[in-house]
Structures are given as C-alpha cells and as structure tokens.
Amino acid sequence: MPISWALLFIQLLSSTAVLGVRQTTQSHLRIVNGITIPISFAPWQVSIQVMGNHICGGSILNAKKFITAAHCLNLPAHQLQVRAGSTFRNTGGQLVNVVYAKKHSGYVGSPYKHDITLLLLKRKLNLSYKANKIDLASNSPYDGTTAFVSGWGRYVEDKNAFTIDLRIAVLSMIDRGTCQKSKYAERKMKITKGMICAASGGKDACQGDSGGPLVANGKLVGIVSWGLGCAKRGFPGVYTDVAYYRDWVLKNMDTLGS
Numbered sequence: 001m002p003i004s005w006a007l008l009f010i011q012l013l014s015s016t017a018v019l020g021v022r023q024t025t026q027s028h029l030r031i032v033n034g035i036t037i038p039i040s041f042a043p044w045q046v047s048i049q050v051m052g053n054h055i056c057g058g059s060i061l062n063a064k065k066f067i068t069a070a071h072c073l074n075l076p077a078h079q080l081q082v083r084a085g086s087t088f089r090n091t092g093g094q095l096v097n098v099v100y101a102k103k104h105s106g107y108v109g110s111p112y113k114h115d116i117t118l119l120l121l122k123r124k125l126n127l128s129y130k131a132n133k134i135d136l137a138s139n140s141p142y143d144g145t146t147a148f149v150s151g152w153g154r155y156v157e158d159k160n161a162f163t164i165d166l167r168i169a170v171l172s173m174i175d176r177g178t179c180q181k182s183k184y185a186e187r188k189m190k191i192t193k194g195m196i197c198a199a200s201g202g203k204d205a206c207q208g209d210s211g212g213p214l215v216a217n218g219k220l221v222g223i224v225s226w227g228l229g230c231a232k233r234g235f236p237g238v239y240t241d242v243a244y245y246r247d248w249v250l251k252n253m254d255t256l257g258s
C-alpha cells in the first residue's frame, strides 16, 4: 500500500511537471506550434529582406550563394538584402546586398511549380557557428523521415502574428504520392513532380517562412513553398523537393558568378 501511494504521488508530481513544462512551452509558441531557437541551431537559415523588412527565408549554400523560393522574388534582385547569423529578423548578424538571382525558368505561380531560386551576394559572408552552409540532399527523404522547418513567419495563420525571433517545428515527411491523396485531391490541387510534403499535427510553416529550409539528417531536403492555410488537418505543408532539383542547383551555382 505505501508503495502505491508513493507511486501515485510520483505520478501526480510528474504530471504537474509535465503541465508546467507545457505551460512554459506554450508561452514560447511560435508559428504553428514550434519553439524559438538561437540561430546557432540552424546557422544555414537567413532572412531575405526588402528595405529592412523580412519577406522570406533562405539557406546558405556557400559564403556568396543562397537558395530560396522563386515566389519570394517579386522585386529585382538588387533590391534585396540577406540577413545571416542573427536569431532576430530585425537586428544583428550580417546584412549583405543581393546582386543577382537565378530563378528556375519553369517557375509558375499559383500553385507554385519549380519554386526555386539561387541568389548571389555582393560580398562574401563571414562563415561561423552562426552563419554556415548546408549541403543539398542527394535523395528525396522517405515517407516518415523526421525533418525540421525554421523561419520567422506567422505563428497563427489568420493573424498578423510575426515574431522577431527564429523558431523551428519538427515535422514528418510525406512523399509526393501520399500527399497528392490528401485533401488536396478533393480541391483538385496537384502535388507535382519536384514537390514534397511534411506535416505533424498542428505544426507547420506559414506565411513568411517561404523560401526557408526544411532539413533532415543534416541535409537541405526542402524549401518552404506553399500550402492551403497553415497546420490545417489534411493539408500538409508543400515544399520544393531539393533532391529533385539538385542537378539544376549545382549547374546554376557554377554559372551564377563569383
């Protein structure tokens, strides 16, 4: 008997502890149920900016070359800047001008196809534990692979709810075929070649995360591209499948300039 009382007591204690943790985590909730992280946890992440305002995420491929979504490039490249090495979207790190962008020639909007672009910076970044490159995935991740997406986008879909600190959400990969059979099929929205999906109950990328990294096993597997809403059941986040475009990226990185 005393033992079961002790057990009950321990269970109560631990459930309170769990609740306590939940509460603290909730006060740090960022877009669709991620958590805040310092930039050193995702040092490849950059913020793409126009006149000091964050518009999209991106990833560092090397000290001068970056990758993002084509739909982030509504303005001429030379009007863009990249902020690297900062946890905060509005301050810190290195802010460098973009000089050139190479959009995929097959890019079309709505729903986005071939949503991929390379950026060339005016000068080299100083690479460090806060600003570092990430390798491209060679193979598309298997269904169920754990991956994480990061960014400064909205943390509530229908509110103008942006935060200044970077956050991350852990997701599970969904292959193209499975994703096509989701509720997107009912809406006649096609998950075409070069797209891959990821989701995890209640967690997702959202507006402002576009162009940013989806990483699995230390490699860049996806670029935040689109989705019907954010974290809506049956509508996974859709990403540009980096492995599918690997050859395009490598070839165009060479011709991008230096």
Ligand code: 4AZ
Pocket (backbone or CB within 6 Å): 204, 205, 206, 207, 208, 209, 210, 224, 225, 226, 227, 228, 229, 230, 231, 236, 237, 238
């Ligand atoms: C957007 O508007 C956007 N839930 C990005 C990602 C997702 C939805 C919308 C995925 O940039």
